[in-house]
Amino acid sequence: xxxxxxxxxxxxxxxxxxxxxxxxxxxxxxxxxxxxxxxxxxxxxxxxxxxxxxxxxxxxxxxxxxxxxxxxxxxxxxxxxxxxxxxxxxxxxxxxxxxxxxxxxxxxxxxxxxxxxxxxxxxxxxxxxxxxxxxxxxxxxxxxxxxxxxxxxxxxxxxxxxxxxxxxxxxxxxxxxxxxxxxxxxxxxxxxxxxxxxxxxxxxxxxxxxxxxxxxxxxxxxxxxxxxxxxxxxxxxxxxxxxxxxxxxxxxxxxxxxxxxxxxxxxxxxxxxxxxxxxxxxxxxxxxxxxxxxxxxxxxxxxxxxxxxxxxxxxxxxxxxxxxxxxxxxxxxxxxxxxxxxxxxxxxxxxxxxxxxxxxxxxxxxxxxxxxxxxxxxxxxxxxxxxxxxxxxxxxxxxxxxxxxxxxxxxxxxxxxxxxxxxxxxxxxxxxxxxxxxxxxxxxxxxxxxxxxxxxx
Numbered sequence: 001x002x003x004x005x006x007x008x009x010x011x012x013x014x015x016x017x018x019x020x021x022x023x024x025x026x027x028x029x030x031x032x033x034x035x036x037x038x039x040x041x042x043x044x045x046x047x048x049x050x051x052x053x054x055x056x057x058x059x060x061x062x063x064x065x066x067x068x069x070x071x072x073x074x075x076x077x078x079x080x081x082x083x084x085x086x087x088x089x090x091x092x093x094x095x096x097x098x099x100x101x102x103x104x105x106x107x108x109x110x111x112x113x114x115x116x117x118x119x120x121x122x123x124x125x126x127x128x129x130x131x132x133x134x135x136x137x138x139x140x141x142x143x144x145x146x147x148x149x150x151x152x153x154x155x156x157x158x159x160x161x162x163x164x165x166x167x168x169x170x171x172x173x174x175x176x177x178x179x180x181x182x183x184x185x186x187x188x189x190x191x192x193x194x195x196x197x198x199x200x201x202x203x204x205x206x207x208x209x210x211x212x213x214x215x216x217x218x219x220x221x222x223x224x225x226x227x228x229x230x231x232x233x234x235x236x237x238x239x240x241x242x243x244x245x246x247x248x249x250x251x252x253x254x255x256x257x258x259x260x261x262x263x264x265x266x267x268x269x270x271x272x273x274x275x276x277x278x279x280x281x282x283x284x285x286x287x288x289x290x291x292x293x294x295x296x297x298x299x300x301x302x303x304x305x306x307x308x309x310x311x312x313x314x315x316x317x318x319x320x321x322x323x324x325x326x327x328x329x330x331x332x333x334x335x336x337x338x339x340x341x342x343x344x345x346x347x348x349x350x351x352x353x354x355x356x357x358x359x360x361x362x363x364x365x366x367x368x369x370x371x372x373x374x375x376x377x378x379x380x381x382x383x384x385x386x387x388x389x390x391x392x393x394x395x396x397x398x399x400x401x402x403x404x405x406x407x408x409x410x411x412x413x414x415x416x417x418x419x420x421x422x423x424x425x426x427x428x429x430x431x432x433x434x435x436x437x438x439x440x441x442x443x444x445x446x447x448x449x450x451x452x453x454x455x456x457x
Contacts, residue, residue, distance in 0.1 A: 004332055005355040011330035012359075017437070021157060025327060028156045029318045035262025036315070042254065042264050053251055054372045057309035060242050061300075067209040067242045068291065074212025075289060078274030083290045088118035091236055091290050095120065095201070098288060099129055102232055104198035108190075110216065110223040111135035112203030113151050113312065114238055114292060117334040117347075120201070131201070132193050134222035136186055143170040149328040151335065152260050152314035157327055190222070200230035200284070204237035205311070206252060207289075210245045213273035214289060217256060217266045224270055233284035235272065238292050240299070240308040246271070252311065259371040260313040295347035303382035306374045307342045316366035316376055322359055331356060338366035342379045350383075351392050357383035411449065419443040 015021055040046055060067055072082050085091035099107065107124060109115060109131050121142070124131040133142040137154035141147065144166045148154035155163065160179050167182055168175040177185070202223060206215040214235045216223045227233045243252065249269075257263040276283035299308050317323045317337030328336040333344045333353065341356035357380045366376040387393055407413050417425075422443040427435055434441070 002352050002355070004352045007332050008330060008355055008359070011332070012326040015326045015330050021327060022325065024157055024159050024162075025324060028153065029324060032153075032262060032318055036259060037262070039258040039262035039264060042258070049251060049255060050371055050373055053255055054309060054374075056243065056248055056251070057372060060244055061240070061305060061308045064239065064242065064300075067244060068239060070209040071207055071212055071242060072291075074210065075274065076212070078212050079277075080212070080274040080287045080289060083288060084293075085236075085290050086293045088292075088294050091118055091292050091294070092120065092123045094288075094290055095234060095236070096124070096127055096129075098232065098234060099124070099127075099199055102198045104232075105129055106193065106197040107131040107199045107201055108134050108193050108197040108226045108230060109138075110200070110202040110226040111138050111154070111218060112201070112236065113148070113334060114203050114236055115201060116148060117294065118236075118292070120236075132190070132197075134190050134193070134226050135218070136183065136220060136222075139186055139190065140166055143167070147329070147334070150314060150317060151312055151337075151340075152317075157329075191225075194225045194229040197230045199232045199234060200226040200228075201234045201236065202227050204235050204241055204289075205256065206249065207237055207242045208246045208249075208271070209242055211271075211273055213246070213271045215249065216270045216272065217253065217268070219261070219263075219267045221268055224268055227270070227272060228282050228284065231285045233272070233275075233287045234290065235288070236290040236292055238294075239296050240310075255371045256311050256313050259315040259369070298346040299343060301346075303386065304342060304346060304379045307339065307346075307376075307379055309372045309374050310339050310343075311372065312339075313371055315369045315371065319365040319369040321361055321363065321365070326359075331359075338376045338380070339374075342376060342383060345383055345387075350387055350390060354383065354387040354392055357387070415447070415449065419445045 043049055075082055083094045085094060105128060107129055109120070111133070115121070121131045121133070133139045135154070138148065140155045140158065140163055141149070150156040158166075160182075163179075163182055164175055164177045167173045167177060167185060171185065171189075173185060202214075202216050204214040205217040207213070208215065214237060216227065216235075227235075243249070253269055254265055257266045260266075272287065275285055275287045296308070299305060314337075316339050317328070320338050323337040331337075331340060331344075333340055333348065333356065335344055338360065341359060344356055345353040360377065360380050362377050362380065364377045367374065367378070370376060407417075419442075423441065426443075427440045
């Protein structure tokens with residue numbers, strides 16, 4: 001058992017039996033689920049929209065090299081500067097070099113899962129640069145020294161009382177603040193940062209190949225402030241976020257909003273195609289885009305290629321019975337839930353993270369709720385097959401299943417083992433998992449096979 005798997009099991013054990021944690025998560029997820037049902041009503045034919053979106057992403061990923069080069073050509077023609085980063089370390093060093101060139105010790109950052117993936121905040125802090133999260137949920141999590149809990153709603157596991165406690169402990173505010181009061185304090189603290197920071201960092205929901213632009217989608221306006229106030233803008237985006245054309249946004253923006261939060265369209269949808277032009281009044285003086293691989297090309301293998309279609313709406317997390325029981329932090333990875341369990345073993349190493357693909361009921365609800373109909377549960381099975389073929393599950397498991405198969409295929413062996421022996425073997429094998437929180441399994445003294453024979457003598 002790897003260290004990552006031990007941590008996963010330990011955290012899951014705690015969270016699965018934390019009733020208050022489950023209550024908060026269930027409450028917040030239900031609010032999103034109710035909103036999504038209403039949001040879907042804007043479509044005359046939702047299934048057609050989903051299939052068209054999937055076909056666009058299929059076309060993009062099948063021609064990824066072509067669209068990446070097209071994006072680079074058009075973005076640089078707009079005056080932007082593009083950096084290719086094969087690894088997280090290359091991306092971090094590129095950002096650090098830009099910050100040093102600008103002689104800055106302050107960075108404002110819009111919500112971005114890819115910067116969480118490369119642990120940008122910690123890296124900059126180690127080099128004397130203060131990186132402040134400007135999304136309210138991310139700001140709360142940063143104050144509480146926790147990573148995001150959910151890819152769309154970073155502080156989903158916190159109640160309003162929890163947030164008031166965090167502000168009281170970290171900022172010295174009143175411990176009984178209301179949500180509007182909390183928001184006002186965050187706004188006051190963050191607005192000062194926008195005008196003093198020399199560098200703003202964002203992610204990107206989509207990259208547009210035909211116009212060479214980055215799209216940022218958000219509900220608070222912090223993304224626009226982080227990318228327009230500082231003189232230098234850095235957008236770090238995974239290579240899979242490409243769309244062929246700006247015209248595809250009329251399909252993808254509503255889908256992302258509907259399945260993510262239930263909105264018809266997100267409040268702020270921005271397109272950044274480069275630095276401020278001579279005739280423009282706002283925007284950064286310099287704009288960099290860092291195209292990050294960091295294991296994404298491993299996802300191009302045919303078994304899991306569909307995972308690159310993901311638009312990070314978070315819908316599969318909200319639908320997953322495992323996620324709703326153990327929460328986002330138990331996974332110990334940037335990307336949690338069903339889609340995280342598919343891609344993380346390929347991004348961070350199958351040997352260390354294969355267990356995530358086993359943390360699934362395979363109910364298929366993740367596939368059902370995905371706006372692009374990505375076959376998530378099928379890819380979880382593919383990951384298990386890959387792990388088995390690579391011999392990562394250990395020799396003992398192989399021997400155990402071989403013996404189990406032999407026993408299950410032999411009626412004679414099953415009859416020889418009486419109920420007492422079956423009870424002892426099964427309850428002994430699963431004493432630390434099944435039996436830890438449940439009653440022991442008790443096999444019937446007379447099997448169905450015996451009863452059938454007695455009835456049909």
